[in-house]
Amino acid sequence: MKETFLRIERLTSSFSMAGACAMLVVASVLGMFQIVTRFVLEQPAEWSEILIRLALIWMVFLGIPTAFRHGAMVSVDVLYRWSPPKMRRFLDWMVAAASMALILVILWYGWDYAQRGRVQSMAGLESISMFWGYLALPVGALFCILGIVGNLLDPMREELETAQ
Structure with missing residues (x-):
């Protein structure tokens, strides 16, 4: 069961990171397009700025799961380094619980905002809700x-090993 969940989690984390990378590419290409149209052609495309913002928002929210999976959650690194193994596991659970609480709030209110935003259109892109x-x-x-559950089941502490 644990291995199956971790396999699914690796697949979904890879998918979300690929989506985040794609959104970074979209934002970069649109940024270059905006520069060319504004400063070279002197005909700015107002819609490109809105799409850049949208791509950056998606990039962040699709990239965060990888950070959670790699253990880059809010933690007390000094406590973690000085603690015995049982205390470290307790800290893992506490950090996971706090992170999960935050993510559940984002999930709940994010869905609520999305539902309410159906009737709004984006400024500059009236055809997109x-x-x-x-x-x-x-x-x-x-x-x-x-990612949080995956890190709890199979902890990765890459941020502690690479910290300076």
Whole structure:
């Protein structure tokens, strides 16, 4: 069961990170497009700025699950380094519980905002609903839940090993 969950979690974390990378590419390409249209052609495309913001929001919320999976959660590193193994496991559970509480709030209110935003349109992109902007919160939160549980089952502490 544990191995099956970790396999699924690796797949979903890889998918979310690929999505985050794709959104970074989209934001970069649109940024270059915006520079060319504004300063070279002197005909700014107002819609590109909104799409850049949307891509950056999606990038962040799709990238966070990988940070959770790799143990880059809010933690007390000094306590963790000086604690015996049983205390470390207790700290793992406390950090996971606090992170899960935050993510569940983001999931709940993110979905609520997405539902309310269905009737709004994006400024500059009247044909696109704000639902798609707000949807990044619950989608990212769902991926984060899997990352938090995955880190609890199979801890990775890469941030402690690479910290300077």
